[in-house]
Amino acid sequence: MIDLELSEEQALFRETVRDFARDVIAPLAPRTDEESRFPREVIDDMARLGFLGIPIPEEYGGAGGDVMSFVLAMEEIAWACGSTALTLAAHTSLASLPILAFGTEEQKRRFLPDLAGGRTLGAFGLTESHSGSDAAGMRTQARRAGGDWVLNGSKMYITNASHAGVFIVAARTSEGAGTRGISAFIVERDFRGFSVGKKEDKLGLRGSDTCEVLFNDCRVPASHLLGDEGEGFRHFKHTLIGGRIGIGAMAVGIAQAALDRAVEYARERKAFGRPIAELGAIEEKVADMAMGVHASRLLVHDAARRRLEGRPHTLEASMAKLFASETAVRVAREAIQVLGANGYSREHPVERFFRDAKLLEIGEGTSEIQRIIIARETFGRR
Secondary structure, eight states: OOOOOOOHHHHHHHHHHHHHHIIIIIHHHHHHHTOOOOOHHHHHHHHHHHHGGGTTGGGSSSSSOOOHHHHHHHHHHHHHHHHHHHHHHIIIIIIIHHHHHHHHHHHHHHHHHHHHHTTSSEEEEEBBBSSSSSSGGGEEEEEEEEEEEEEEEEEEEETTTTTTTEEEEEEETTTTTTHHHHHHHHTTTSSSTTTEEEOOOOOOOOOOOEEEEEEEEEEEEGGGGSSSSOHHHHHHHHHHHHHHHHHHHHHHHHHHOOOOHHHHHHHHHHHEEGGGSSSSHHHHHHHHHHHHHHHHHHHHHHHHHHHTTTOOHHHHHHHHHHHHHHHHHHHHHHHHHHHHHHOOOOOOOTTHHHHHHHHTTTTTSSSHHHHHHHHHHTTTTO
16 A cells, blocks of 8 residues: 655654544544434544644644644544544634635634634534525525514524534525625624524434524624625535545545454354465455545545645535445445454444444535535536
């Protein structure tokens, strides 16, 4: 396997995150899943190590890392616990980075230091009960009222909602303008009219907090408009393209964990007088799993490098997210098969990997949407 041309600094950072993930996060992952328990102590430890501000410049309180460093961290943390990785992904890709990309200097200096330092968690509000893949169909409204905006509506499936202090929220600011009528806002948890609704009881990623959020005449200062009015949809598209690279990295981490556990088990488990690793059927499965994981990693790293270098990467991000997420589901499923009945038991983690991986084919653009994007980019249609 090639070393993916990591710099010395990136390789050292990966080792730091790997050690923390395997020593601290992984032992708590079964309990996190079993109890649907938000891993607050782990998040606090990650904040102290600077993991919650990896790609945020030092001038705004971040670690001053790059996109590739964030991808490496996502792989290692997801290897240990998918729920913890998703918490980090939403906080960084969907909350902190939009402020860095589109915020005013005042907004950056006000919000980024606390987000990067982990004193505040971030969340992202786009999905609604009537608009998932069709984000342009959102119904949450924002109207002017004096020096404020007043938001009314709701968002669903919001990661980190119960624990976040800052929410990046999409709302319609003008009717009849299509996507040009959508704007982005920075909403703080203590704003009057904001509340968190029911918590979702999920198949997987159960330690990741997912809730509905509600806006009932929620007053948002005009200074909290993120970017220009009517440009929110364009900003969210840019945000989600980057987010897909992070989700792809998360998929690589889960797939690698499933592969590692299958290989470990196949070496130890004996059948017909020898380790099952020597059986042709198992060798074939493991070979296909290993190829899928490696190809996924290459796609994700290529997309990350393109984003880092400022090159077009819409196509590559969708390819990476689609291929890696579907590979993670397939590899986790095959890992269950390698372990047999043990794989179906909750005493072994591969069933958790399978449940966790499934969400990655849905969140931040379903597999179906990614195929549409890939086809249109390939045909040259925008």
